[in-house]
Ligand code: FES
């Protein structure tokens with residue numbers, strides 16, 4: 001009889017491909033058994049909407065958002081946790097969705113860039129500030145920059161320019177729009193917290 005077992009020990013998210021470690025107890029039977037057996041029912045919310053899906057534990061949250069849910073605002077840059085383009089919020093905290101197994105968000109709330117503006121389309125003040133400060137060129141990194149910028153402000157890590165740079169350092173911009181990004185986050189933080197300095 002074919003049995004699918006998880007290797008014991010270790011954090012499954014530490015697997016080299018960022019997915020779960022799986023081993024077949026008996027490799028002699030069909031691969032179809034594997035593909036169907038490892039599907040895991042996962043329920044979570046995305047931008048306030050409930051989602052329930054059968055997921056392969058190896059699927060990243062980034063791929064589920066983009067490929068299954070059509071939320072392509074979240075970008076895939078490196079797919080290795082190094083560029084920040086895939087940043088989303090999970091229960092209000094920023095994460096890199098490329099390194100997050102989608103099954104891991106079961107029961108939690110995901111917010112993507114599509115959920116930042118108001119339902120009537122009014123942009124968030126930080127999105128307005130990105131426009132006002134020319135904080136983008138090609139725009140590929142921008143969704144991740146906005147999600148990290150929002151978190152940076154909410155975490156209280158936007159006190160001065162050095163602090164903002166430090167807490168946005170996980171988000172790379174190949175176009176080099178850093179000065180505008182910094183200005184946008186600083187401006188928005190100052191509006192919401194008058195203690196925030198000039199930098
Ligand atoms: S795509 Fe996730 S960190 Fe680069």
Ligand code: FES
Pocket residue numbers: 135136137138139140141142172173174175176177
């Ligand atoms: S605006 Fe092009 S990568 Fe940042």
